[in-house]
Structure formats: structure tokens, C-alpha cells
Amino acid sequence: MAKVILEMAQITKTFPGVKALDNVNFQVEAGEIHFLVGENGAGKSTLMKVLSGVYPYGNYEGDIIYEGKVQQFNKIQDSVDVGIAIIYQELALFPDLSVYENIYMGNEVKYKGVINWNQTIVKAKEMLDKVNLKVNPETLIKDLGVGKQQLVEIAKALSKRVKLLILDEPTAALNEDDSENLLELIKALKKQGITCIMISHKLKEVVAIADKATILRDGQTICTLEKKKGEIDERTIIRHMVGREMNQIYPERENKNIGDTILELVNWSAYDTQLGRAVVKDANMHLRRGEIIGIAGLMGAGRTELALSMFGNPKNYKLMGNLALNSKPQTFKHTSDAIKAGMAYVTEDRKGNGLFLLNTITKNVSASKLSGIANNGIINTNEEIKVAEHYKKSLHIKASSIEQLVGKLSGGNQQKVSLGKWLFAGPNILILDEPTRGIDVGAKFEIYSVMNTLIENGMSIIMISSELGEILGMSDRIYVMAEGRITGELNRSEADQENVMALATK
Known part of the structure; x- marks a missing residue:
């Protein structure tokens, strides 16, 4: 039987008016990949904040037993000192400092009390090799993409001789390639003896690499599923997460209320003067009353840029072509003009720009x-x-x-x-940019149901999503983009993953 590296016993954490954790029990064996899964608000992140010392000893009830010893972490450094590292979705890096400075921040390589910068760079290169990141250690963090920044965070954790690595929604902001690379790295770290706890809403990731998955619901431990017992599959996870069967992830609807065209783009282009290139090229698109159209495409296809160019052009693109609402030509000089005309835009970056x-x-x-x-x-x-x-x-x-x-x-x-x-x-027209990114399957269903209610009441929705299932499950029609162009239009009846991907790579 494998050694238990972590046990959290009867953990209870209360906030004013809310019991976030209620006698949670959680056990992790050394060298395994263990997912923590649950709906938003189930208590996953709170439990990990208890473990890492964000919520110090005395602020919760229960015991943390790590490597056979009861721990009393009063601050984050206490957990770091025993080999526990946590990496949050919002990365804790200094953008204007170099990769090597970030990796060894607070853990500098010193000789007789003086920082040895040359040796720090050498050591940083060793850590980068461990995470298979081929960048110059002197590169500034702000010059790296999100996927590479995530790897720098892991390299930083490895530099502190981490034994238990906690990743909170590590792939939420990554594209498919970066996500796949990260999952491969987690499997490689397992072979090196590093134990990993991952929080994720992406059930395909859980099925792909989890040895075990513990389900939380309403602040309580529901069960722990094991791969070796054949228990880890999406249907089983969803049932335990939401407390009921969800045979249909996308709510049924018969959209019989689609009306006349409410928005139309003709030869619509947007030129980004900062990038020095067109981000939307000769787009032709229409939206009808009471309709959901999906905008599909790979990362960098121009989907968000298309939305922003329509919604009052907050990025100050140079615009060409025609936009009409209810057959009347429109020229929006500011987002407030678009709002007054009956448009609304729910951004993909709710924390940075939306709220x-x-x-x-x-x-x-x-x-x-x-x-x-x-x-x-x-x-x-x-x-x-x-x-x-x-x-x-x-x-x-x-x-x-x-x-x-x-x-x-x-x-x-x-x-x-x-x-x-x-x-x-x-609004009459609602643009939803990645409306369910980073949220659980139960909350997704609720948002989908709201969308259906809105269009039944005559609203029109433009939905941008990187999840093909979401695009196929919720759209009446689909426009596919690649390199700033609309490469095709598909009706609900003819759309499938193969057709969409063929157009997305055109």
C-alpha cells in the first residue's frame, strides 16, 4: 500500500454567515495525481488555502497531517518550508523582472550572504530544463505567453524542492496545445516522485490523467473515485458533483421564435495599429431576432476582436465596412453608443475587465x-x-x-x-465571450438555461466559445473564423466537430 503523504481530517472553515467547509476529509497518497472536483462554491479552493497556510492555524477546525506529522501552518512560508507549493490561476509573477529573478525570488542563490547572480541564472536554467521550457532565463516575464508563464511558476516551485504541488485551475487560460503540454509535464513530475493535487473544471483532464478524484459538494466530501477501480468517467463525476444525473449538459429548446435580421456586418474589417495588422478581415455576418449564433475558431482567430470592433471599438481599431442594426447603418464612436443602441458585451476576462x-x-x-x-x-x-x-x-x-x-x-x-x-x-443583442470559462458543469447548465429564456423573450445572442461542445450544443447557426476571416457558416443540422475544425484550420 502506498504511503499517505497528506491527510486533512474533519476540516471545517466558516466565514460570516457561510460554512465553506463542513467536516471535510481528504487523503492523498505519495506520488499520485489527485484531482479535487466540485461545482463553484463547493469549497475546493478554500480547502487548499487551509492547507497552504493562507487561512492560518486557528482559523479553521480539524487537523492537517503531512508526512505523518500534525501541522500548524501560520503563514504560506510554513507550508513552503515542508515542501508544499500552490500555484493559483492568477499567476504570482513579476512581469517586469526576468525569468530567473522570478524563479529564485525570495530563494536567491547566495555565497557568504551575497547573491550570486551568475549561479542563479545557471540554476534557473536547470529548473527550466525540468519543465521543458526552452527560453532564455534573462527573458522578461511580460514577454512570455500565459502557457510559458505557467511553466515558470512550476519551475519556481521545483526550485524550492517541492514534494506536494497544488495547481488551481492551471489550464483555464491556456489553449489546447499549452494545456496538453502542461498535462504531460504533470505526468512527468509524477515519475520524478512529486505528488500533485489539481483543481479543474475540465472533466476530460480528470479522466485523462487522474489517479484519484475527490468530489466536494456544498463544503462536504462526497466521495473519492479511483482510476484503478474504473470509477473515473465524466458521467459518474457529474452525478456526484451536482447530486443528480445530468443526461443533457445542454438544455433542450425548440427555437420557433427566430425573426428578422437585427444585426448585419458587410465587408467588416478591423486593423490594429499597435500590432500593425488586420485582426478582422472582410467579415460578412448577420444575426436574427431570437437567435443564438456561435463564433468558433482557434486561439488567435479574431473572435474577441470581432466582438470588440462591433461593441463601440474600445481598442480603437481602424474600422472598414458597414454595420447595421435593424437595417439602419450605425457608426459607434464609443462603447456607450453601442449600449444606447441596444448592445451589451460580457467579456471573457470577468476579473480584469468585467467586474x-x-x-x-x-x-x-x-x-x-x-x-x-x-x-x-x-x-x-x-x-x-x-x-x-x-x-x-x-x-x-x-x-x-x-x-x-x-x-x-x-x-x-x-x-x-x-x-x-x-x-x-x-439589451436587444447580447455578446457573450467565453460565457462559461472556468465554471463548473452545474453553473454552466444554469447559464445555458438563462440564455434559452432570453432568446425566447426575443433577445439575440452572439456566443464566442473555445469549447466546441458548447458551440454545437447551444447555437442555431455557427460562424467559424481563422486568421481574422469568417471561413464558413454552418446551420445547426449540418454542424459537427469535424466540419467546424475543418473550417477553423482553413
């Missing part, structure tokens, strides 16, 4: 249309509260109250707040 994380649900929801809750320029706080309560209820936002800070919500609930904010603006 005010340090503000409440109330303030976030009302932000898109302050005029709707103001009298003579003064905000009516009672109306603002009514609006926030309405969207909290209708979108099933899980929070202690509408006064909870958005930054404290799970990813799925943050996405619902972002959606509520734009619905309050009362």
Missing part, C-alpha cells in the same frame, strides 16, 4: 445603467437594492447577501453577476 471585485453585487449590477435607478442625477438606493435582489434571485446567484463583495464569490457566481449587470442595461 469591480472590491465592490458589492449591488454596485456591480447597477453599474451598466445608473440612469435607470437615478432621480435628477441622484441614485435611488432603494431602487438599486430592488434591482440587485431581482438579479440575485432570477440568476440564482449564491451569496450571503447582495452586499457581499464580488471578489469573494465563486467563478460561476461572478459570471452570473456579470451577466446580471448587462441584462439590467436592457
